[in-house]
Amino acid sequence: MTEATSDVFDLIGIGFGPSNLALAIALQERGHNMRAAFLEARPQFAWHPDMMIAGSDMQVSFMKDLVSLRNPRSAYSFVSYLHDKGRLSRFINRKTFFPSREEFNDYLGWVAAQLPVCHYDSRVTAIDPVGRGDHITELAVTSESSNGQSRIYRTRSLVLAPGGQPHWPEIFRPVQGTSQVIHAQDYLSATTARIKPGMRVAVIGGGQSAAEIFTDLAQRPQIAGVQLILRGRALMPSDDTPFVNEVFDPGQTEIFHAKPEADRQRMLQNLAATNYAVVDGDLIEQIYEMLYEQDVRGEDRLLLTAETQIQAVAATDQSVTLNMTGPQGAVAADFDLVILATGYRRDLDDAMLKSLTPWRKGPPDRNYRLPMADHFEPAIFVQGFSEATHGLSDTLLSVLPFRSEEIALALEAFHNRHMNAVAAE
Template identity: 35%
Template sequence: MESSDTMTYDVVGAGFGPANLSLAVALQERREGGTPRPTAAFFERKPQLGWHRGMLLPGAKMQISFLKDLVTFRNPASPFSFVSYLHAMGRLPQFVNNQDFFATRQEFHDYLEWAEAKLAHQVTYGAEITQIRPPASGRRGEAIEHLEVEVRGDSLPGGTRVLTAHNIVISTGLVPRMPAGVQRDERVWHSSEFLDRFTAWNPGELNRVAVVGAGQSAAEVVRYLHDALPDASITAILPPYGYALADNTPFANRVFDPSAVDDYYYGSERSRDVIWQHHRNTNYSVVDDEVIKGLHERVYGDEVAGRNRIEFLNLSRVCGVKRAADETRVTVMSVATEETRELDVDVLVCATGYDPMNPAPILGELDSLCLRDARGRYRVERDYRIATAPELRCGIYLQGGTEHTHGLTSSLLSNLAVRSGEIVASLLDRRK
């Protein structure tokens, strides 16, 4: 049975990962001349907050400074900062004594959960926004001043709820990408689910494991498997010749500065292409120096001991997977020779990256009112709002899927705090 909420929210959020969590904090902290704080509700299909839980490997480090948290670049004095979290946990002196700008991934996830606990009343878990539509009472061609939001989930009374909202913020997260023609199952995993899948197995049953990919996740999984499965053989399938080093040097990292978003957004097509050409190696298909060195030390140690436990198939790609009972046969093609070989493995792990989120399914009929560029991509304003037809006066904001307009930071944590502040400022300005 469908239940309706009589309140009209200033903003309803689809998804509640770090991006919309940061937005919720920015809304919580924003007061404008004594006016009421914007009303908000968020819906997340997962049962709890989760950020790459499948890759919370022991000792794995963040690739960004702890200062690039939910709030600091927007409000350094915020009680929601990572430093405030450390102080609350009684670990601030010990963290400082580490003399390290990079927290472990596990600790950063714990920080996200700590911040989320203060705002849990705004979030409904186990519930997914399935459709956003104009009000049923509206007439065709009339101005659309608010939207109806349909939410479904087992956690809702009757399984369905309908809300009205002036603005929508979509942040449903990245979509795991698999090699062409390869489907996930109990023996073919994407790295996003790695730990959940791995811990469900008896390690003694994993004797042959293959990992495809050449980025940070792929290298971390190979390293982890080497340590966790001392008797197993591991095959690393690398599209390039070897793992490439991430450029995290100071000048290159300026591409993630808040000001770099303006440089990209207002730049020419040529300047945007140059940024991607020269700075893609700050994040995509690259690996941190510490991970590369640690993995190479393990490989070298095996050679010294006369045990070659990791086989590297470079310049190679997976072109097919066949499943027969407990057997998984992986067909690998060499890009260099175009020859193929078959591997029989217990498990194949695909650390093959992600595709950006696609808002079209939940936008439904509203998608036709969203403007697109010549290449069919959403036209997105500087405030992360989709450009729409004049009759749609509500804001549809994207947190993700805006790399073509806002640059490299669109799917990363680096600009989270500033972006959330810009979206809240836009919401308040449009409310006036």
């Protein structure tokens, strides 16, 4: 059954992860007067739930929460959360800037619970233009719940923040959808469901998620063998030294955006070691130590294979065979489970905007609004799809307090123009 809303919303947000949570805070703190709702596919708030690996920490300071950099007095800061939970003094006693991922997820959920603007269990499946001929005045956003009910929301503006899509390298496409090959996005639930004594697991990738999963599996004694397979020469450390870290400072977006495209590309390449295919230094030390200790014991349960390329993948009902080439030449190995920690893709064309392609005119502008053809009135903003034009922090948390305010201001200006036009009619 499809239900359509009779009123037109001023704003529909798609996704209620950290990006749109930060926007909901910015709008609320500005005292906005828009009719707004956010649609979230999950049944309740959760931040990367299948990567809540025990012992995993945040890779960003707690002060880079959803709001503090913009408004340190906010009721939605991480410090307010700690105070509310009665843990502020004890958190300080721990002398760390880095909460566990579990605690940060709890903070985000605490914020979400105070902002009753989200419709959960509402996966957006389509965004369609509404109007006459070429003149588009609204958008129709279709959402579906897990029991198959669909609902259509009409809106004058949209903020798209659905996050990234799991990246499946081409060679693994034929086995996508089998239960023996999973993406890190589903790690905890998919692995827990399949774990059995004696199983052999391969983890593909050389980044933080691969290293965390490898370490987590290493600590599960019922698993007979875990192999970490990476293309690079070695696990490389993420660079979070202070001069380099300035790239994530709020003022950097303006500077980056103003640069010519070739300079931006060069900067992204130069600074890739802050975020891509790199691992926290302490986790690298821990993995090295684990491998050394098993050597002392004369065991070979854990294996790290660097400089290795997967050449072919074949799956049966029981196992997966990986054909690889590496320092030892060509090797084939069988696994019960293969976990791809191969990152995420952020591709706007894949992300629901297909039906609006005829009106689209290029990448998001400085205020994250998509430029559209004349006579296309609705405003569409995106969060997390502007790394090429806005810099490395675009897919991360540090930019959220400011990006959300910039979008809130642009939304308000758009809304006020609409209200003035209606009043003048």
